[in-house]
Amino acid sequence: MEAEGLYAGYGRIGVLDGVSLRVGAGECVGILGHNGTGKTTLLKTLMGLLPAARGSIRLDGEAIERLPAHRRARAGLGYVPQGRRIFPALSVRDNLRFAAAAAGLGEEAAEAVLADFPELLRLLDRLGGALSGGEQQILALARALVARPRLLLLDEPTEGIQPSIVQAMAERIGGLRAARGLSVLLVEQNLDFIRALSDRVLLIHRGRIVRELPAAGMEDPALEHEFIG
Numbered sequence: 001m002e003a004e005g006l007y008a009g010y011g012r013i014g015v016l017d018g019v020s021l022r023v024g025a026g027e028c029v030g031i032l033g034h035n036g037t038g039k040t041t042l043l044k045t046l047m048g049l050l051p052a053a054r055g056s057i058r059l060d061g062e063a064i065e066r067l068p069a070h071r072r073a074r075a076g077l078g079y080v081p082q083g084r085r086i087f088p089a090l091s092v093r094d095n096l097r098f099a100a101a102a103a104g105l106g107e108e109a110a111e112a113v114l115a116d117f118p119e120l121l122r123l124l125d126r127l128g129g130a131l132s133g134g135e136q137q138i139l140a141l142a143r144a145l146v147a148r149p150r151l152l153l154l155d156e157p158t159e160g161i162q163p164s165i166v167q168a169m170a171e172r173i174g175g176l177r178a179a180r181g182l183s184v185l186l187v188e189q190n191l192d193f194i195r196a197l198s199d200r201v202l203l204i205h206r207g208r209i210v211r212e213l214p215a216a217g218m219e220d221p222a223l224e225h226e227f228i229g
């Protein structure tokens with residue numbers, strides 16, 4: 001995916017101030033930045049949940065910036081929103097079925113994704129709202145993968161999950177990435193998590209990408225102070 005000169009915001013409030021970035025096939029690119037600096041706005045704009053006032057977005061060379069979100073999903077973009085947004089009053093099974101139907105796929109797509117998420121099998125009849133934070137995150141990941149995206153946009157997947165399973169979550173996403181040849185654009189505040197998964201990291205400040213670091217450059221303790229929280 002290639003985005004060039006994206007501007008977006010809410011009403012007259014500008015948030016993205018000319019963001020350009022590229023995620024290569026199979027690559028994981030991390031995005032770090034303070035609260036309120038535009039990370040969620042960037043993912044929403046890429047997904048088509050917020051219109052870009054200016055700029056272009058290409059997926060495999062195809063211009064997608066004018067497509068509505070469901071068409072971008074069909075073109076190969078998957079999205080796990082901040083806070084996960086699963087349906088609390090629907091069972092795990094129905095959350096997955098809903099995702100399949102929304103993608104224009106049959107129930108077999110919801111069944112198929114379970115091969116990669118065996119821990120959901122025993123939870124299929126449980127309501128989404130009754131799951132732990134970690135289980136909800138797994139469900140949100142599974143739901144996003146029902147439509148077999150090629151690029152996954154992940155917004156703070158470690159938020160609200162127990163520290164003890166953060167490492168397991170990183171391994172999980174890494175494993176899915178390798179097994180499915182997935183590309184990932186990852187917004188995170190957890191440095192260890194972003195380090196474990198990302199090939200390189202973009203630093204965003206006031207709606208602009210201000211620096212790019214190779215994952216190895218993330219050891220700098222000043223980063224934490226400068227770009228997180």
Ligand SMILES: Nc1ncnc2c1ncn2[C@@H]1O[C@H](COP(=O)(O)OP(=O)(O)OP(=O)(O)O)[C@@H](O)[C@H]1O
Pocket residue numbers: 010013015033034035036037038039040041042082
């Ligand atoms: N629906 C909205 N209406 C108006 N302003 C908004 C809306 N959503 C976000 N903003 C503002 O846009 C700016 C960027 O928000 P955004 O959610 O993209 O930040 P973020 O970097 O993802 O932060 P966080 O880590 O807190 O989620 C903030 O100043 C925020 O207050």
